[in-house]
Amino acid sequence: MTKSSKKKQTSKTRLSTGISGLDEILNGGLIANRAYLVRGGPGTGKTTLGLHYLTHQLPKGKSSLLICFGEPGHQILETGSDMDLDLESVSCLDLSPDSAFFTESQTYDFFSPAEVEKDPITQKIVDQVTKLKPDRIFVDSMTQFRYITADTFQFRKQVLAFIRFILGQGATVVFTSECSPEEPDYDLQFMSDGVINLGITPTRRTVGISKFRSSGFQAGNHSLRLGPKGMSVFPKLLPEAYKRNFQPEPLPSGIPALDKMLRGGIERGMVTLFRGPSGVGKTTIGLQFMKEAASRMERSVVFTFEEDVEIILRRSEKLKIPARVMTEEGSLAIVKIEPLQYTPDEFSSIVRHEVEENHIRIVMIDSISGYNLSMQGEDFLSHLHALCKYLANMGVAVILINETALLDEDDKGTADSFTYLADNLILLRYVDRHEDGKVELRKSIGVIKKRLSDFEKTLRELKITQYGVEVGPPLTGLQGIFDGDIIKSEDDDDV
Numbered sequence: 001m002t003k004s005s006k007k008k009q010t011s012k013t014r015l016s017t018g019i020s021g022l023d024e025i026l027n028g029g030l031i032a033n034r035a036y037l038v039r040g041g042p043g044t045g046k047t048t049l050g051l052h053y054l055t056h057q058l059p060k061g062k063s064s065l066l067i068c069f070g071e072p073g074h075q076i077l078e079t080g081s082d083m084d085l086d087l088e089s090v091s092c093l094d095l096s097p098d099s100a101f102f103t104e105s106q107t108y109d110f111f112s113p114a115e116v117e118k119d120p121i122t123q124k125i126v127d128q129v130t131k132l133k134p135d136r137i138f139v140d141s142m143t144q145f146r147y148i149t150a151d152t153f154q155f156r157k158q159v160l161a162f163i164r165f166i167l168g169q170g171a172t173v174v175f176t177s178e179c180s181p182e183e184p185d186y187d188l189q190f191m192s193d194g195v196i197n198l199g200i201t202p203t204r205r206t207v208g209i210s211k212f213r214s215s216g217f218q219a220g221n222h223s224l225r226l227g228p229k230g231m232s233v234f235p236k237l238l239p240e241a242y243k244r245n246f247q248p249e250p251l252p253s254g255i256p257a258l259d260k261m262l263r264g265g266i267e268r269g270m271v272t273l274f275r276g277p278s279g280v281g282k283t284t285i286g287l288q289f290m291k292e293a294a295s296r297m298e299r300s301v302v303f304t305f306e307e308d309v310e311i312i313l314r315r316s317e318k319l320k321i322p323a324r325v326m327t328e329e330g331s332l333a334i335v336k337i338e339p340l341q342y343t344p345d346e347f348s349s350i351v352r353h354e355v356e357e358n359h360i361r362i363v364m365i366d367s368i369s370g371y372n373l374s375m376q377g378e379d380f381l382s383h384l385h386a387l388c389k390y391l392a393n394m395g396v397a398v399i400l401i402n403e404t405a406l407l408d409e410d411d412k413g414t415a416d417s418f419t420y421l422a423d424n425l426i427l428l429r430y431v432d433r434h435e436d437g438k439v440e441l442r443k444s445i446g447v448i449k450k451r452l453s454d455f456e457k458t459l460r461e462l463k464i465t466q467y468g469v470e471v472g473p474p475l476t477g478l479q480g481i482f483d484g485d486i487i488k489s490e491d492d493d494d495v
Helices: 003-010 020-026 046-053 075-082 099-103 105-109 113-132 152-168 187-193 254-262 280-293 309-318 321-329 344-357 369-375 380-393 412-416
Strands: 035-039 064-068 092-094 135-141 170-176 194-201 206-210 220-228 231-233 271-277 299-304 334-335 360-366 397-404 422-435 440-450 459-465 469-472 485-487
Touching: 020 206, 020 231, 020 299, 020 309, 035 046, 035 152, 046 064, 046 075, 046 135, 046 170, 046 194, 046 231, 064 113, 064 321, 075 092, 113 152, 152 187, 152 469, 187 422, 220 344, 231 344, 254 469, 271 280, 271 321, 271 380, 280 299, 280 309, 280 360, 280 422, 280 469, 299 309, 299 344, 309 321, 309 334, 321 334, 334 344, 344 360, 344 380, 360 369, 369 380, 369 397, 369 422, 380 397, 422 459
Parallel strands: 035 170, 035 194, 064 092, 064 135, 135 170, 271 397, 271 422, 299 334, 299 360, 360 397, 422 485
Antiparallel strands: 194 206, 206 220, 220 231, 422 440, 440 459, 459 469
């Protein structure tokens, strides 16, 4: 590429669609003075997208034009008003059929619909565009041209002439199509400069780009949500697009014996997996690292998929972890995530907001099984991999909570699928102590893997009491560590 052509390419004016996530997928928005097709079935959000486009960031003194063939213009504008969009600079050319169309339909006894409608409609469009000279035009939908032309050849000529006329007036046009297997819109796709595809499945709405001349874009289907304020788009997370300079320094837990086991603590930009059965202390240990981070004036966030926020706060208070105070001071956020409420892309956007806007330095996902449930049938491992890689690239310490069954052999297959993500693997287990004919369960903690440093290769007793968390001296005389979650002591006196 020559210098002159490169300069020309980078100088192309971009127009925001009014939807930040969609602009991100389009690498900055639409290229001005081009024609774009928005396609999808009924209810996918085509008109909503067009309203955002018409009303967002118009230059001073510029206007936009809505040309509607199907739904009456006043209904479309009412929808935009309900979404609190600024319609002041939007004009409407309503070409939808009214009641007179039905009462006067006898005209078609002598002339074909194409002969009756084509010239008046074309002239109305030319007159309105010439008069207003709009900066943006939205046509809902272009399929109507198909019904007022005699054949496919005439339809293509009509649409091409329309697009060239609009672009010749200096405007950028977005138009929709009412496509179906019976009436495909391949011709409109060929004639447009870009194609935006909207879809809907039983579990989510999607948006994807299949064509975008003179520009790159983020491929794939991205999550979309329609709400009272219009359309929101949540791009797929591309971890390689994010990078922050940081030092992978150790972050201590504030528990001397545990920090000794970890040779200082877990590191920034590393993924730490806490693995063990219910009630053994995984979340509590994770909160210890966040308590210590708060003393360094760093912010942390817990995304809890299972427990309610209030339960975590109350339990922490009983263990001398001031989580409530930390949340009030802003050093800790505990976010409850209902597994079936958000798509994976939406959850990734929530995490990104915390990291990029609120400068979070430690993220805990509690738990992986809850996160897996939120996938709603999608590839769990690829989403978790992308999220962890993004956080690591941003210098965030990641804590993953993995709840295992009481007997480890029940979940080995599941565990093996994601443990490769862990830079640090910390195992929490129950041990049993036999004394005076009684069996007493104790908790234990050990480090199995640590990527950036050596670690203590022992198992220590873990005590979680009203006075806080305590890690005791190394345990000896144990057997069956990897056979089950309840570890048997070989010598009672050694436990």
